[in-house]
Amino acid sequence: MTTAPRGRFFMCSVLVAMLVTGLVRAVLLQIVAAMRERYPDIRLHLVENLSGNLATMLGARQLDLAVLFQEERTRRWSVLPLLEEKLFLICRRDLPAAPTQDHISLAELGDIPLIMPSGPHGLRALLNNASTQGAHALNISAEIDGLSLLMDAVRAGYGATIQPGAAIARLPPEEFRLIDIIDDSVSRPNLLVSLSDDELSPAGLATRVVLQQVASELASSGQWPGATVYNR
Secondary structure, X not given: OEXXXXXXXXXXEEEEEEOHHHHHHHHHHHHHHHHHHHOOOEEEEEEEOOHHHHHHHHHOOOXXXXXXXXXXXXXXXXXXXXXXXXXXXXXXXXXXXXXXXXXXXXXXXXXXXXEEOOOOOHHHHHHHHHHHHOOOOOOEEEEOOOHHHHHHHHXXXXXXXXXXXXXXXXXXXXXXXXXXXXXXXXXXXXXXXXXXXXXXXXXHHHHHHHHHHHHHHHHHOOOOOXXXXXXX
């Protein structure tokens, strides 16, 4: 956190972490616009990274806020449930192996080739756990760490993937099918994590409130596909 005098105001630099998989694609521009309108003297420093790296950076005080997909309970952080993301089987409309129905379970995926992040990724760990509990293996045809490249491979027809609906936020939606995965265990929490309230700066607190409000508005209006706001 750095501040520099600007007349009788202060220019504040608040480090805010945004994740490519969800928030960057779904709410980045809305967050920036809302912050400029409400708090023009706060300067955002946005960081894109994997959730595990963001947790490390937050613990090292390199960040003020982060959106994570699982809570590390050993940390002395403030954790606010933001929303829950439904996961979809996403594929090209003309993928030969694609199912014809609008919803599917993990057990019904069969031999559909899946392009997924590698094992350490939180989403992959969630799916591995769900498939193990159900005693049905996933057919992983390729592992790609990086959403843009992963979705390029899906768009090229090399396979399908399991991701939140926000994964196609910057892609032509008419090219893809989003097939609802109906397993109760297949959803992803988004947690708004920060330094404890007594350590977080006023600028960080203001940014946290704006992020909550914008995410809630987008989910409630259907602009964040498959997202549900937690009841507070």
